[in-house]
Amino acid sequence: MEVEGTDPDFDPTTEEGQADINDGDEEPLLPIDDSLRDRITKALRHPKAREYTFPREHIELQNMGEPAGETVEWAMRELNELYPHLDDNEIRLTEEGNKVLISVKDMRSPDKDRWTKPQALFDENGAVKNNVERLRGFQAATRSMLDRLEALTERVTTEKRAEELQKALEEKEAAYEKQSQLLANAEKKFSQQDVRMEEMAKHLDQALRDRDKAERELEEAKKSHAPTAALEKALKEKETSYKKQLQQLRRSKDENIRIITRETEKALDERDRARQAFRLALQDLNMSQEEVRNLQSTIEGSLEERRQLVAEINTKEEQIRQREQAIEDLEGEIER
Numbered sequence: 356m357e358v359e360g361t362d363p364d365f366d367p368t369t370e371e372g373q374a375d376i377n378d379g380d381e382e383p384l385l386p387i388d389d390s391l392r393d394r395i396t397k398a399l400r401h402p403k404a405r406e407y408t409f410p411r412e413h414i415e416l417q418n419m420g421e422p423a424g425e426t427v428e429w430a431m432r433e434l435n436e437l438y439p440h441l442d443d444n445e446i447r448l449t450e451e452g453n454k455v456l457i458s459v460k461d462m463r464s465p466d467k468d469r470w471t472k473p474q475a476l477f478d479e480n481g482a483v484k485n486n487v488e489r490l491r492g493f494q495a496a497t498r499s500m501l502d503r504l505e506a507l508t509e510r511v512t513t514e515k516r517a518e519e520l521q522k523a524l525e526e527k528e529a530a531y532e533k534q535s536q537l538l539a540n541a542e543k544k545f546s547q548q549d550v551r552m553e554e555m556a557k558h559l560d561q562a563l564r565d566r567d568k569a570e571r572e573l574e575e576a577k578k579s580h581a582p583t584a585a586l587e588k589a590l591k592e593k594e595t596s597y598k599k600q601l602q603q604l605r606r607s608k609d610e611n612i613r614i615i616t617r618e619t620e621k622a623l624d625e626r627d628r629a630r631q632a633f634r635l636a637l638q639d640l641n642m643s644q645e646e647v648r649n650l651q652s653t654i655e656g657s658l659e660e661r662r663q664l665v666a667e668i669n670t671k672e673e674q675i676r677q678r679e680q681a682i683e684d685l686e687g688e689i690e691r
C-alpha cells in the first residue's frame with residue numbers, strides 16, 4: 356500500500372534515505388546548543404546516570420547488589436579533567452555514603468597537617484559544587500597575607516629592639532660624654548697648673564741667679580776689703596726669699612699633683628663604669644658592637660618607615676579578619 360505523496364523507492368535505512376531526511380528544511384525537534392550538550396554529558400558521566408542508561412535487565416541485576424554511588428577514583432578523574440593544573444597533594448577526597456567529600460589543605464597553617472572541613476564535591480546533577488581552584492587560591496592568598504603580616508611584625512619587633520638599643524646607647528653616650536668632659540676639665544686644670552708651676556720655676560731660677568750674683572758681689576767685696584755688712588744682709592734676704600719660694604713651689608706642686616691625680620682617678624673610674632654598663636647593655640640585648648654600629652646607621656631613617664609599617668600592619672590585620680570572615684561564610688555556603 357502506497358501513501359499518497361511518498362516515493363515508493365525511498366528507504367530510510369540506506370545512506371541516501373538518511374541524507375534525504377537530514378537535508379530537509381524542517382526545524383530539529385531539540386535545539387542544538389553547546390551548553391545543553393555539556394550538561395547532558397556531565398549528567399551522563401555521573402554514576403547515578405547508569406541507572407537510566409543501562410538496559411532494564413542490567414538495572415534489575417544491579418538493584419540486587421549495592422546501590423551505585425560516587426567514588427574517589429571517579430571524582431579524581433573528573434577534577435583532573437576539569438582542573439589540569441590541580442595539585443593532588445593539596446586536596447583530600449573521602450567517601451561518605453554515596454557522596455565524595457573534598458577537603459583542601461589549610462594554608463593558614465602550612466607547617467601543620469590541617470585540612471578544611473569536608474564538603475560535598477558534586478551537586479545532585481553531578482557537576483562540581485564548588486570551584487576548587489578558587490577555594491585553594493583564596494586560602495593561598497590568605498597564607499600569603501599572613502606571611503606578609505608575620506614579616507612585618509618581625510620587622511617592627513626589630514625596629515622596637517633597635518629603638519630600645521638606641522635609647523640605651525644615647526644614655527650611655529651621654530654618660531660617656533660627661534666623663535669625657537670631666538677628663539677634659541681635669542686636663543685643662545692640669546695644663547693651668549703646669550703654666551703656674553712654670554712661672555714659679557722661672558721666679559725660682561731668677562731668685563737663684565740673684566743669690567749667685569749676691570754671693571759673687573760678697574766675695575769681690577771681701578777681696579777688695581770693702582764693707583760687706585750690707586751685702587751679707589742682702590744675701591740673707593735673697594736666701595730667705597729663695598727658701599720661701601722653694602717651699603711654696605713644693606707645696607703647690609704637691610697639692611696640684613694630689614688634686615689632679617684624685618680628679619683623674621675619679622674621671623677614669625666613672626668612665627670605666629660607664630663602659631662596663633655599656634658592655635652589659637650590649638650583652639643584655641645580645642648584639643655585637645658591629646651590629647650596634649649597623650643599627651645606628653639605619654635607625655636614623657627608620658622612624659618614618661616604622662610608622663608606615665605599623666599603618667600597613669593595621670591594614671593587613673583588617674584584611675585578614677575580613678578574609679577569615681569570608682572563609683567562614685564560604686564554608687557556610689558550602690554546607691548549605
